[in-house]
Amino acid sequence: MNNTPRLLAAVDMGSNSFRLMIGRVDEIQTATGPVSQIFQVDALREPVRLAAGLTADKYLDQPARRRGVEALRRFGDRLREFSPDQVRAVATNTLRVAKNASEFLIEAENALGFPIEVIAGREEARLIYLGASHDAPACAGNRLVVDIGGGSTEFIIGHGYSAKLMESLYIGCVSHSRQFFPSGNVDEYAMKQAELAARREIQVLVRQYRSAGWQQAVGSSGTARALAELIELNGMNDNAQEHGITREGLERLKRALIKAENTNRVRLVGLKPDRIPVLPGGLSIMLGVFAELDIDRMDVTDGALRLGVLYDLLGRSHHEDMRTVTVDQFMRRYGVDRAQAARVRQAAQRLLAQFPDPANERREDNLALLGWAASLHEIGMSIAHSSYHKHSAYIATHADMPGFSKTDQARLATLLLGHAGKLGKLSGRGRFLDWRMLFSLRLAFVLCRRRADVELPEIRVSQRADALEEGFEVRLPKAWVETNPLVEYSLGKEADEWERIGIRYKVVYV
The missing domain is CATH 3.30.420.150 (Exopolyphosphatase. Domain 2)
Incomplete structure (x- = not known):
């Protein structure tokens, strides 16, 4: 039995001070059952005064950026033995408004050693x-x-x-x-x-x-x-x-x-x-x-x-993720067809699971984000059916979504925008785009277009990246495709669309 105390860490990149808090999670038995509590075991504070480095035209000056990076480097040293699922770093108002926030965040993440989320007000x-x-x-x-x-x-x-x-x-x-x-x-x-x-x-x-x-x-x-x-x-x-x-x-x-x-x-x-x-x-x-x-x-x-970040992080590990609650609320608010959303979600997640684990992220996080995108891909229909995917992306970008960081929302909106239609419209969204996730969502959308509970055959997907060929491959049973001509036609169109942006899309019938 492992008796090592479970530790979680929160990094708060405020406009005045940067703070690191490390808490120990204790399970306490009460009359109504076990309750988790967090007790502080260590804390660091650096008076970075990031907002003082914000110029009149909303750019962070070099001295403020340097103070921030140096503070985060010290925090990163303290967190060296922590795994990514033990740490959550959030940034607030100054990095919400700074025009060069994205440049600073690259330096900041390298110094800290963990991803940083800019959260909405x-x-x-x-x-x-x-x-x-x-x-x-x-x-x-x-x-x-x-x-x-x-x-x-x-x-x-x-x-x-x-x-x-x-x-x-x-x-x-x-x-x-x-x-x-x-x-x-x-x-x-x-x-x-x-x-x-x-x-x-x-x-x-x-x-x-x-x-x-x-x-x-x-x-x-x-x-x-x-x-x-x-x-x-x-x-x-x-x-x-x-x-x-x-x-x-x-x-x-x-x-x-x-x-x-x-x-x-x-x-x-x-x-x-x-x-x-x-x-x-x-x-x-x-x-x-x-x-x-x-x-x-x-x-x-x-x-x-x-402390709120620590409890929110604890909730995610206990399957009480606020983002799941928010997605469910959005599905109700925008009248989503839950059966269709479930079909697309299950198909997309099965497809993504066939790819190798991502290099710098947890597979569980990507499966969750893909599932939320599938659940919300039709919310734009509440505005208009025409170009509904653009309306879906707009809502995900600009709505208040409790539990989601600005980066979460940008990645979600990119998947919603790209799940249908032309891929060329995604230019400029490279930082928020995971091609394997988008590939899985688009293919699931094609396979579930009949909006009926039909059992899908075994479909194998892979990604090629060698000297001769780069792109995706889809393998389907030939007999099934022959009885589903709309799928065959849609896959042909899908292959053409990926080829237009320079990514090979090969469909193999076996």
Whole structure:
């Protein structure tokens, strides 16, 4: 029996700090059965301040890229003994908006040694809530979680471990500090303008969030924790024994900054050097949050994005993958013919399984992605039958899909776009395209075109890549093909289409 503790690792590439968290998974027996819990065993934090390197035209400058790569190289050294299924790395707002993010990600992945996912704002919010709900004080009703990051702020209302309302706004402690407090100068006017700017952004969600209501407000991650520590250590709450963030504590902290006139002259117990440049921006946003949502007191939790990533990673290994839930919801929303989707999914996965294992990915991950593509390939029909595959790809690209990273969605959309029609339209999508997966999906689509539960014969597929010939080969029973002339005709058309893009497609009848 292997008694080695099971470890999982999360890398959070935030706009202000990069963080690594390693957790041990423990199975705990309860009255209702076994429950998995994650206990932190190690953590690293690097104040990269990636958002500070974002130029006016949205390019990451070289110093910021270098700081990020160096931090990830150190994280990669700590994770050297980890396997890919133990690690998940996510990047947030700055890499969502940076125009040269793809170039940086190549360097970053080489330094870390693991794939990096750029996640959408609402997916970030979902993961933040998942982490905060596992670490925050117990709450019987709704819980509001606010996470002020370097480049964005997430607002989530949830119940238990499930998020109900999620929003991500483009205000963060780094970007706000740069805009309103250049060189660290703080005065009454600048603070007022920064608060008003934050309040204007927050106003878009006030009515819906207040209508949902909450019994507990929680601030998660670095900014909230730093504010709470400063308020508590400097006795700024009315009740010296009170923990967390209070409205009066924020006001007293604001007056302390204005009195100092510059962040470099602030003398506060517990103020860390790397927090000084972003303190006024984070404070002004939190003041706006308290004012617009009428909050008097907020608890603080360390559990945030990285803990949520660990629990999400744990769920995937326990066959509780949020992406599967999302796909099922999309199938219901867009009225997918589930029987047809199942036929295409089963055929496509059987075909892909005949190819050698991929070099840099897990076969299980590719089979899962191919299955989701098969399940969703007809969602575009809810818009129009003509060019429905383009509508399917558009939905997969732009919809909020909980559990899916931006890279996941791009790969999924590429398969949906390419499963039918001309292959030439996929030019420019090379980074997100797996030809064997696309080949399997297109062939499954041809074989299942009758939309009937018909048993398929044994079909063998292979990929050739030698000096004389490169491409795919399909071997089918000749007798079966003769009784299915539409399949024979479609395979001929399919071969012509692949030949047009320079990939040989050989059909052999045996």
